[in-house]
Amino acid sequence: MQIPVITIDGPSGAGKGTVSRAVANILHWHYLDSGSIYRSLAIAALDAGIPLENRAEVCRIAEEMQLEFDCSAELQVKLNGINITPKLAGETTGNAASIIAAFPEVRQVLLQKQKDFQQLPGLVADGRDMGSVVFPDAEFKVYLTAGSRERALRRYKQLIEKGIDANLDQITREIEERDLRDSARATAPLTVPAGALYIDSSSLSIQEVIDRVINLVR
Numbered sequence: 001m002q003i004p005v006i007t008i009d010g011p012s013g014a015g016k017g018t019v020s021r022a023v024a025n026i027l028h029w030h031y032l033d034s035g036s037i038y039r040s041l042a043i044a045a046l047d048a049g050i051p052l053e054n055r056a057e058v059c060r061i062a063e064e065m066q067l068e069f070d071c072s073a074e075l076q077v078k079l080n081g082i083n084i085t086p087k088l089a090g091e092t093t094g095n096a097a098s099i100i101a102a103f104p105e106v107r108q109v110l111l112q113k114q115k116d117f118q119q120l121p122g123l124v125a126d127g128r129d130m131g132s133v134v135f136p137d138a139e140f141k142v143y144l145t146a147g148s149r150e151r152a153l154r155r156y157k158q159l160i161e162k163g164i165d166a167n168l169d170q171i172t173r174e175i176e177e178r179d180l181r182d183s184a185r186a187t188a189p190l191t192v193p194a195g196a197l198y199i200d201s202s203s204l205s206i207q208e209v210i211d212r213v214i215n216l217v218r
């Protein structure tokens, strides 16, 4: 029997994490935050003093790192036994993740770690290439987006709420740079997967987006 998967791909700040967690909770399915794997690798490389451009060393770290995820409430991540959750959220980590995510050999090493999340009774997987590369046979595919200024504003508010210092113009610039890098890379670029439900959440509430995804499944 094929274990059901809902993939939710899209750019930064579109609401993927928020919506994926809610849908996983409603359905009692597992949740994969694939971006947190790339973020964890970026932290591991930076902590080890490895320049992000050093593909071979970043790849070695990807092979060696041990990640433990606890998704029972807010996502908690341990890297080689150490809790790195507080470091995961910042935009510096997101931008570093986007740099190393462009290396095909790194993506190859991380592929199986992501596939392993496909467990009964089902999986909600959030990222950039969930529907196109990691779970191409997924039964349900969603592409979630919103205008870049709206996404930057959401991210700004989210960071301020977490007590993290933020600047709206800088976030807007960085989000646009990251969109371009994630969409233009040769391997597993951000793309609308074939057959995906396209949702522009610019003027939708979080609940309205959740309802659309749940309607797709039911």
Ligand SMILES: Nc1ncnc2c1ncn2[C@@H]1O[C@H](COP(=O)(O)OP(=O)(O)O)[C@@H](O)[C@H]1O
Binding pocket: 010, 011, 012, 013, 014, 015, 016, 017, 018, 019, 154, 155, 157, 158, 201, 204, 205, 206, 209
């Ligand atoms: N439809 C929406 N309307 C308003 N705010 C939203 C909406 N969807 C998500 N948000 C808020 O935007 C921020 C970024 O959402 P998040 O789920 O982290 O995005 P992503 O995982 O796509 O980067 C969060 O603070 C979230 O509450």
Ligand SMILES: Nc1ccn([C@@H]2O[C@H](COP(=O)(O)OP(=O)(O)O)[C@@H](O)[C@H]2O)c(=O)n1
Binding pocket: 010, 011, 012, 013, 014, 017, 034, 035, 036, 038, 039, 094, 097, 098, 099, 101, 102, 126, 127, 128, 129, 130, 178, 182
């Ligand atoms: N499936 C994925 C998930 C993330 N990523 C990369 O990791 C970065 C951080 O992803 P994220 O999902 O945590 O970022 P946000 O959308 O939450 O800002 C992205 O900008 C991508 O470059 C990827 O390449 N493939």
